[in-house]
Amino acid sequence: DIQMTQSPSFLSASVGDRVTINCKASQNINKYLNWYQQKLGEAPKRLIYNTNNLQTGIPSRFSGSGSGTDYTLTISSLQPEDFATYFCLQHNSLYTFGAGTKLELK
C-alpha cells in the first residue's frame, strides 16, 4: 500500500500570504496526485489533478508541482475564501488520501 504523509497538519496564515502544503508518498506515484479543498459541511472539491493541472473554474492562485514521491500545493496569495482543509490523493496504485492540512486565519 502507498502511504501519503501530508504536512503541515495545521497552518496559520494571513490574507495575501503565500502558502505551501506538502505531500510525500511512500513510493514513486508518477505524478498521479490530486489536491482537494474541503470547507465545513461540504464535500471535498478537486482543485488540481495529476500534480499540476488546474480544475476548470479554480483560480490561478492555486498551483501544484512535484514528481516522484514529493508534491506541493501552493496558494500564491491567500484570499478569505481559501481558509479550509486541504487533502492530497494519490491514484497511482489504488487510492490514498493524505491526512489533511487545516488552513486557518492568523
Next chain:
Amino acid sequence: EVKLLESGGGLVQPGGSLRLSCAASGFTFTDFYMSWIRQPPGKAPEWLGVIRNKANGYTTEYNPSVKGRFTISRDNTQNILYLQMNTLRAEDTAIYYCGIWFAYWGQGTLVTVSS
C-alpha cells in the same frame, strides 16, 4: 448540470446492513468510473471502492479495509450507484459520498453505527 444525490443513510445497529443509493444526472452515466468514499467526523476521507465504466466492463475495485463487507453496483438504466454495506461496525460511522471517479462528489449521507 452534474448532480449526485446520496440517500439511504441513517442509524443502524452493529452487525446490521445498509444500502446507500446515489442518483446521478447531468452526464452520461455509463461513460464514467464511479466511486464511494467516506469521511468520519473530523478525519480525512477514505476511499471505499470504484466501479469502472461501460468500456471497462463495470468491474470493481475495493479498499482492502472493506473488501468482502461492502459491494458497489450500478443500475445503468436508472443512473443509480449503490453501496451495499454488511456487518457494520462502530468504526464505519461516517459521511458517505458518491463520486464521479475522484473528480466530483455529492453532498453525502451520514451513516451512524450504534446500539
